[in-house]
Amino acid sequence: MQRYTLTNSYIVFGLNTTNMELDKDIQPVSKGGFHCKLCDVNLPNKASVDDHLKGRKHQKLSSVRATRKAQEQNSLFVSGFVRQMSQLQLVDYFQQFGPVSEVIMDKEKGVYAIVEFSEAKGMELALSHDQHILDNQTLRVKPREKKEFKYIPKKKQDRGNMQLSLERLSQGLCQAASVSEQMQRVVESFQLSDNEKKVRSLLVELLQEVFTEFFPECCILPFGSSVNTFDIHSCDLDLFLDLEKTQIFQARAKGSSEQAGECQSEDARSEDSILSDIDLSTASPAEVLDLVAAVLRKCVPGVHKVQVLSSARLPVVKFSHQELGLQGDITINNKLAVRNTRFLQLCSGIDARLCPLVYSIRYWAKQKQLAGNPFGGGPLLNNYALTLLIIFFLQNRNPPILLAVNLLKEFACEEEECVIEGWDCTFPSQPIAVPPSKNTEDLCALMAGFFSFYGEFDFAGTVISLRDGRALPITGFLSKEAEKGEEAMQGLEKAGGSSTSKTVRLGPVNVLDPFELCHNVAGNLNERTQKAFRRECEEAAKYCRSLQYQRKSTKGKVWGLVRLFAPHGGGGAMQGSSGGAERNLAISIPFRAAALPDTVRSQLHSAKGLFRQLWFEKVCRAVVGVFRDVLKCSVTPSDGPEKVGARQEEEEEETGCGAVKDPGISAHAGTAAEDAMLADCTVPAGENVHETNNNYNPDTCPSSLSLSKKCNPQDTVHKGVKRPLSSEDGSLASPENKKQRLDSGIDHPSAHWHCLLWHRVWAGRRKVRRDLLKSLPEASRPEGGGVELETQVTERIAQERLGAEKLLEFTLEAEVLGGTENTHTVLKFIPGEDHTGIFQDFFHFLESFLPKMTEKVLEKLE
Structure with missing residues (x-):
């Protein structure tokens, strides 16, 4: 009857077009349209309001609200009883006033209960009673507070529950005696009962x-x-x-039915299964x-x-x-997923420390917004990828806590051999078959070690392989023929597996599935997530070195995991890193293998342990191309800001490609000698620049690169060879507390240029780009954001200011880092005299423009 009445009111509302009797939940909006307070949605017109009021969501919420209102009218708020009091005791006591439909107790926020009667008469009798005494305790009884019903979307509910769970969790963690005990309590709090x-x-x-x-x-x-x-x-x-x-x-x-012939009737066949x-x-x-x-x-x-x-x-x-x-x-x-689950069960059984680590690090990652996307997908770590990262860390402890998959195979018997879809998935079925680890580190040290390990991990230059238990050089996955992972595929073929699978999807983080070796389980991550994960690991590692992490506070302050689990601070770290980049005037160009053309990928694959040097040459060539060809700057090699003047004169005499005096566009073309000079910035000793660039052969390359600080086509200044930092296969050869730069036996290469800026290339650039696209026929418009379009934009800006004097001069230093630092090229800017104060504007423009445009130029390299 109630539903019929509501429906009729909707009909009246829909028919009355002059004086609409608005539903109490519907309010007109000043800008036009309506707003439903109950469902928290905006509605554009009367017709949509009519449909909304008849809709399932509004009717359901209306029904829930009516039920809640009835419950409030028949309920009492009861407090004053002891914490040990049970629901059944309260039910037995209040039954004397009338039938009790439900008792809800809350002992987390405080000791109180909501007693709901089936009829309002029971509540009225209870309120009229002078005094309520139960188990010698005087109860405080009053009407339940009536609150306005408000719809809270599910995602907001989830967020609130997460914060509430942290609050409850923190109380228990602070009472623990050690970090190891805290981690065990995390397991108890979250695991299924x-x-x-x-x-x-x-x-x-x-x-x-x-x-x-x-x-x-x-x-x-x-x-x-x-x-x-x-x-x-x-x-x-x-x-x-x-x-x-x-x-x-x-x-x-x-087969049986075919042998029996056509004797079966249609009725008989219809009785078969699906x-x-x-x-x-x-x-x-x-x-x-x-x-x-x-x-x-x-x-x-x-x-x-x-x-x-x-x-x-x-x-x-x-x-x-x-x-x-x-x-x-x-x-x-998805039979492989079942096998992966068995593998995780085995690892958990082999060493009991894995389970607390996984629970604690998963929760940490969720709190830092690195994992646990509630809507699925997205560029966040999934639980499986994060668990594999933890297992890989344990494989690399000294001595190892968990063995590589290839070593686990040795403990499997013949009956346990398993091949699924061509992939070797063999490992022992029982943990008892694997010898226990000799590693005795406690959970507190392992948690700190995890953050240190990945805070200094070269995600860009390596591929994580749990099958081998080590980081494989990314060069084995770069060429078109080797994208499957040459070393991994060779090992698989020896084991009788398949090598005809799909190629590995390389990304900012590369974690191979332990069995399906063509599957990068972290392939959904983007560069921003990778940087955030590394940054949060660095911050966590720094905190784990403090006494606040290692020891329980004697003053009752939060300690250990509680501070580690503090939610992400709303981008504070991001702002700090951005501010540091501006103060240091540095721009980073990350190594992104997936964005490189096949020719360059093949060259890097052939370079093996020297791939960073070769990639650095490509980046330098692309950066110089952006400044010289796209932004129309004058670019010449430099020994540093203190020798710019003397060096300029020397270069003008030797090469005839000194600083451009004429600011016109045609003056930036450069000579052939300048092109050769700018094409490559660091080359092996005695090698021709272009031969090294286009025909890179690691077999004919010297064992150590000689580095040029001055990119001059006539001469090369060599630097001394420092101690080797790691072997060619990626294994560390230096102490853990030393930051290795590269995995070759040389110092990291660098280069310097002296640059002159002639035009305000950032001023009004969007408008010029938009006007340029409008003026061109649609068929001949260049690619949006491409090199050709941006070059034309700069030329149009330059044409408006022909004959202008140089605006700014600055020195650009480039350096490649890698090893225990993520592989990337750092570009440092040293401004010259800046009386007009425009360098900060120029640098701010470059922060977003230069990395994107450098990548575009790299994509076109052959």
């Missing part, structure tokens, strides 16, 4: 029973967070529907998943919100179980 595990197990049994009726001899196997020993409350239930035996059953049944409608040997995954979804919708009690995602990397059917409050996924072609 025995009852939760039992409920999930029962649901799997139910699904197994139902699906066996439709897919005979099928098998449902749970994998992922629910069973890999790193489960958390409300994690999804990931399931693999194995139809391999079902396919055999269908083929056998089909397999009568599909041939599993030829059906597509989408077709099979549609059948799986149909079974879930019609035959599994409590299942709703079934959705087929056939376009995902691994097609899946998503579902929810209403009574259990669980969300689940079912896949039919």
